[in-house]
Amino acid sequence: LPAHRPLHARPERRKPQPPCQGLLPPPHRGPRPQEDPG
Known part of the structure; x- marks a missing residue:
């Protein structure tokens, strides 16, 4: 059965x-303004 x-x-x-x-979202790996709006 699919x-x-x-x-x-x-x-x-x-x-x-x-x-x-x-x-x-990893902030220490690479803080991006797109993923981190504030």
Whole structure:
């Protein structure tokens, strides 16, 4: 079934990527004015 396949492989790969780069922006790694509005 192609219904349980994308649902199980999509959220797992899409979840750890966006939250890691958008929720916790590393300020010591490279403070950007775009990610750090203030």
